[in-house]
Amino acid sequence: MQIDENGINMLCNLEGFRACPYQDSYGIWTIGIGTTILPNGIHVTANTPCISRDIALQYVNSYMSQIYLWLNNNLRWKPNQNQWNALCSFLYNIGLGANFNKCILTKQAIISGDIPNIIIQMKDDNNGGLLTKRRQIEVNMFNS
Numbered sequence: 001m002q003i004d005e006n007g008i009n010m011l012c013n014l015e016g017f018r019a020c021p022y023q024d025s026y027g028i029w030t031i032g033i034g035t036t037i038l039p040n041g042i043h044v045t046a047n048t049p050c051i052s053r054d055i056a057l058q059y060v061n062s063y064m065s066q067i068y069l070w071l072n073n074n075l076r077w078k079p080n081q082n083q084w085n086a087l088c089s090f091l092y093n094i095g096l097g098a099n100f101n102k103c104i105l106t107k108q109a110i111i112s113g114d115i116p117n118i119i120i121q122m123k124d125d126n127n128g129g130l131l132t133k134r135r136q137i138e139v140n141m142f143n144s
Contacts, residue, residue: 001071003064007085010141011060011092014134020050025130032056034092035063060092067091077113086142090122093134118142 003011015034021044024030029044032051037043039062051059067088079087087110094100100107106121108114119139126135 001079001081001084002068003085003088004081006082007088007141008057008060010085010137011089012057014089014093014137017053017056019052019056021046021048025127031059033060035059036095037063039063063092064088066096070096074111075113076111079113082141082144086122086138089138089141090125090135093131094125 012033017033018031021029021031024036028036029046029048030036031044031048032053033056035044035056038048039059070091071084071087091100094103103121103125105117106125109117109121119142122139122142123132123135126132
């Protein structure tokens with residue numbers, strides 16, 4: 001499976017687009033549609049050249065391929081398209097690295113397909129309330 005047009009539209013609306021590098025709420029350099037690490041593995045810096053929206057979408061698709069790989073290798077259940085879209089958006093935002101690895105209950109729920117717990121954990125992983133609206137949109141997509 002891949003994220004579909006509805007999922008990409010949701011993700012792009014939630015992330016927004018900024019052509020030039022900026023620091024996110026954690027002070028992490030970001031560009032485009034929430035990209036912090038370029039497809040070549042280099043972290044975004046203040047000196048990263050500005051990009052077009054088309055390039056930003058290429059960066060999203062590049063990172064999504066890692067998310068697809070993780071989901072395909074780990075899920076023990078078959079999500080529907082909207083569940084897949086919501087999981088892709090959630091994982092894109094939280095990242096597959098150290099931050100996600102700290103979310104043990106979330107990771108276990110996603111892997112096992114414990115739907116009620118996935119919803120609870122997605123809502124709880126909201127950056128101290130800063131992502132409450134985003135998480136509700138993702139949960140609504142997940143439940144539809």
